[in-house]
Amino acid sequence: RLVVEFARGNQPLSPYYDTWLKSPMHGSGSGKLLLAWLSDSEREQLLGPGPYMAHTPQTITDPELLSQHLDQVRKQGYAVARDDAYQGLTAIGVPLMHPTDAQPLGCLVITSRSSSVSAQAETEIADKLKSASRLLLNSAPSMQALKQWSVRGVARRSPPNLAIA
Secondary structure, three states, X not given: OXXXXXXXXXXXXXXXXXXXXXXXXXXXXXXXXXXXXXXXXXXXXXXXOOOOOOOOOOOOOOHHHHHHHHHHHHHHOOEEEXXXXXOOEEEEEEEEEOOOOOOEEEEEEEEEEHHHOOHHHHHHHHHHHHHHHHHHHHHOHHHHHHHHHHHOOOOOOOOOOEEEO
């Protein structure tokens, strides 16, 4: 997972210090989005057979439970990682969906202290991120170029998971 851009908010917290994300895929917002659109066999190739490593008490370690959780992520169109990878940190993310394919081009993720984001606010935040992703996909020149590049089949073998946080 590659970070293309990040914007800092009013809080000094920033989990992105490098261009490559090293947080656990099964415990992060961007990782859950990537995994949700992969087949079971592709997930197993990336994660192994399980049980998965617990990074906090909230990390899903059972492959079957993770599969059910990822099905829900895909249905609702957003992922929440509340204290999954890091205690006290919540990430909410939405996929940047390809207009003619069912595969994401990347994702938008917002990260905050868990104490700053109530569980009730997660859906509202996800809805705002979904609106931002549609705007970004339809207006940003870089996204227009990426859509064209991927439509031509150059990148269709393995869709990138770009976290823009």
